[in-house]
Amino acid sequence: MEHNFSKDSLELLYEISRELVSSLDFNLVLARVLQLSANNVGAERGVLIVLDEALNPVQAVIVYQGQLMQYKDEDVHAILRGGMAGWVLRNRQAVLIGDTSQDERWLHRPDDDLNRSGPKSAICVPIQIAGDRIVGILTIVHPEPGFFRQEHLELLQAIADQAGIAIHNARLYRSLETAQQRYHDLFDDNIDPIFITDWNGKIIEANRMVFQTIGLSREVLAERSITDFHSVDWEVVGQKFENLSFNSGTLFYESELLSGNKKLEVEVYVRRCDLNDGTYLQWILRDVSERKALEEMRESLMATIYHDLRSPLSNVLSSLDLIKSSLAEKQNTELDRLIDIALRSSDRVQRLTGSLLDIYRLEAGQPVENRKKVDVSRITQPALKAVEVNAEARQMKITQHVPPGLGKLWVDEDMIQRVLINLLDNAVKYTPAHGHIELGAVSQGDFIKIWVKDNGPGIPDEAQNQIFEKFSRLQTGTKWKGIGLGLAFCRLAVEAHGGRIWVDSAEGEGSCFQMTLPVARE
Numbered sequence: 001m002e003h004n005f006s007k008d009s010l011e012l013l014y015e016i017s018r019e020l021v022s023s024l025d026f027n028l029v030l031a032r033v034l035q036l037s038a039n040n041v042g043a044e045r046g047v048l049i050v051l052d053e054a055l056n057p058v059q060a061v062i063v064y065q066g067q068l069m070q071y072k073d074e075d076v077h078a079i080l081r082g083g084m085a086g087w088v089l090r091n092r093q094a095v096l097i098g099d100t101s102q103d104e105r106w107l108h109r110p111d112d113d114l115n116r117s118g119p120k121s122a123i124c125v126p127i128q129i130a131g132d133r134i135v136g137i138l139t140i141v142h143p144e145p146g147f148f149r150q151e152h153l154e155l156l157q158a159i160a161d162q163a164g165i166a167i168h169n170a171r172l173y174r175s176l177e178t179a180q181q182r183y184h185d186l187f188d189d190n191i192d193p194i195f196i197t198d199w200n201g202k203i204i205e206a207n208r209m210v211f212q213t214i215g216l217s218r219e220v221l222a223e224r225s226i227t228d229f230h231s232v233d234w235e236v237v238g239q240k241f242e243n244l245s246f247n248s249g250t251l252f253y254e255s256e257l258l259s260g261n262k263k264l265e266v267e268v269y270v271r272r273c274d275l276n277d278g279t280y281l282q283w284i285l286r287d288v289s290e291r292k293a294l295e296e297m298r299e300s301l302m303a304t305i306y307h308d309l310r311s312p313l314s315n316v317l318s319s320l321d322l323i324k325s326s327l328a329e330k331q332n333t334e335l336d337r338l339i340d341i342a343l344r345s346s347d348r349v350q351r352l353t354g355s356l357l358d359i360y361r362l363e364a365g366q367p368v369e370n371r372k373k374v375d376v377s378r379i380t381q382p383a384l385k386a387v388e389v390n391a392e393a394r395q396m397k398i399t400q401h402v403p404p405g406l407g408k409l410w411v412d413e414d415m416i417q418r419v420l421i422n423l424l425d426n427a428v429k430y431t432p433a434h435g436h437i438e439l440g441a442v443s444q445g446d447f448i449k450i451w452v453k454d455n456g457p458g459i460p461d462e463a464q465n466q467i468f469e470k471f472s473r474l475q476t477g478t479k480w481k482g483i484g485l486g487l488a489f490c491r492l493a494v495e496a497h498g499g500r501i502w503v504d505s506a507e508g509e510g511s512c513f514q515m516t517l518p519v520a521r522e
C-alpha cells in the first residue's frame with residue numbers, strides 16, 4: 001500500500017524504528033513504542049498484545065495517559081475473546097471505530113459508562129509478519145468519539161508492521177538463547193570432564209565435572225594449559241595439533257588425568273569445534289579407572305580359573321590313559337572308541353585352557369619361561385596327530401614337507417605345539433571336505449619357518465592382519481565356526497619367542513599360514 005505520511009508521521013516512524021532496535025529488553029521496547037504512538041496521536045490509552053504461534057497471549061503492554069499500567073491476565077483474555085482485539089484477530093483486518101458506544105465489537109466495561117469516561121474512538125490493527133502470521137494486536141483509544149481518521153489507521157498499521165519485525169526478531173533471539181542454554185546445560189551437566197582450549201592448549205572453558213574431578217576453581221583453571229592435566233599423545237594429535245586442523249573427526253588415545261596427587265586412567269577424545277568466535281579444541285577426558293580395575297579383576301579371576309582347571313584336567317587325562325592301556329588286552333573296540341573320544345576332547349579342553357592362560361600371561365608381558373631345545377619333529381608330529389581324526393573324518397589329505405636335519409628350535413614345546421595345532425585345526429575346519437593340507441618347514445638362517453597351507457576359501461587382503469586380533473572372525477557361510485581367539489594366541493606366542501607369523505592368501509585360492517621360530521644355538 002502506498003502511504004502519504006505527513007512529516008510528523010514519518011518522524012514518528014523513524015523514531016519508533018530506532019526505539020525497536022535500541023535495547024534487548026523487549027518489554028521496555030514495546031512500552032516505548034506504544035507510548036510514542038499514543039502520545040503522537042493524542043490517544044489516551046494504548047494496548048499491545050503479543051501472541052505466540054498458537055495465537056495465545058504471551059505478553060501485553062498497556063499505557064494509560066503516558067504511564068505504563070499493570071494488567072491482569074484475565075483482562076487480556078477477555079479483550080481477545082469478546083473485544084475488538086479478538087475481532088481483529090479472527091478477521092485478520094484492521095478496524096477503526098468512530099464511536100465505541102455504538103459498536104458491538106467494543107467490549108463494554110464499567111469504565112465505558114456514560115457517567116464515567118463514556119464513548120470514545122479507537123483503532124485496532126493486527127501485527128503481522130511474513131506469511132501473514134499474526135504475532136500481536138495493537139490498539140489505541142482516544143477519549144473523543146470521531147477523533148480517528150483513515151490516516152491514523154494507516155500510521156498505526158505502519159507502526160504495527162515495524163513492531164512485527166521486532167517481535168519476530170525477539171522470538172528468534174529467544175529461541176536461539178534457549179537453544180544455547182540447552183547446549184550449555186548439556187555441556188555443563190555432562191558426566192565426563194570436558195575442556196575447551198585454544199590452539200595452544202590454553203583452557204578457555206571447562207564443565208562442572210572438570211571442577212569436581214580436579215578440584216580447582218574456574219579462575220585458577222583459566223590460567224592453565226590442557227597439558228598440565230594429562231600427557232597429550234603428540235603422535236595422535238600432532239606436535240602443533242595439526243592432525244586436528246582439518247575435518248579429521250574425533251581423535252582418541254589413552255592417558256592419565258592428574259587430579260591433585262591422584263592419577264585417573266582416562267580415554268581422551270579430542271576434536272576441533274567451531275564456536276561463534278572461532279575454532280577451538282574440545283577435549284573429553286573419560287574416567288575409565290573403574291572399568292580398567294574391573295577388567296583387571298576379571299582377567300586375573302579368569303587366569304586363576306584356567307590355572308586351577310589344569311591339574312584336575314591332567315588327572316582326567318592320565319586316568320583315561322591308564323584305562324586305555326588296561327583295556328588294550330581286552331580288545332573291546334567299542335570301549336576303546338569311547339575312551340579315545342574322551343581323551344581327544346579332554347586334550348582339546350586342556351589346550352584351550354593352556355592357551356587362554358598363555359594369552360593372559362603374554363599380554364601382561366611375561367616372558368616365555370619353559371624354553372628348551374626342541375626338534376622340529378617334536379612340534380610337527382604331535383600336532384599332526386592331534387588333528388588326524390578330524391582330518392580323516394572330513395576326508396582331508398595332509399602332506400608333509402619337513403626335511404630331516406633342520407636343527408633344533410629354542411621354544412616352549414607345549415606352547416608352540418598348541419600354535420601349530422591351531423593352524424592345522426583351522427585349515428581342517430575352514431577347508432571344505434576332501435581338501436588338501438600341506439605342512440612344511442624350512443631353515444632360514446637363525447630361524448626355521450613352519451607353514452600350513454590349505455586349498456580352502458582363502459582370506460581377503462583387508463582381513464589378513466585383522467584375523468590375528470582377539471575375537472576377530474570372518475563369517476563364512478551363515479554360521480561362525482569359532483570364537484576368534486586361536487590366531488590371537490598364535491601371534492602372541494610366536495612374537496613372544498621373537499618370531500613372526502602371517503598369512504599369504506587370496507580369496508578363493510587357499511591360505512598359507514607361516515611362522516618363523518628361533519633356532520637353538522649350540
Ligand code: ADP
Pocket residue numbers: 422426427430431454456457458459467472473474475476481482483484485486487488511
Ligand atoms: P576361530 O577359528 O576360533 O574363529 P581364529 O583366531 O583361529 O579363531 O581364526 C580367526 C578367523 O580367521 C576365523 O574365524 C576364520 O574366519 C579365519 N581363518 C583362520 N584360519 C583360516 C583358514 N585356514 N582359512 C580360512 N579362514 C581362516
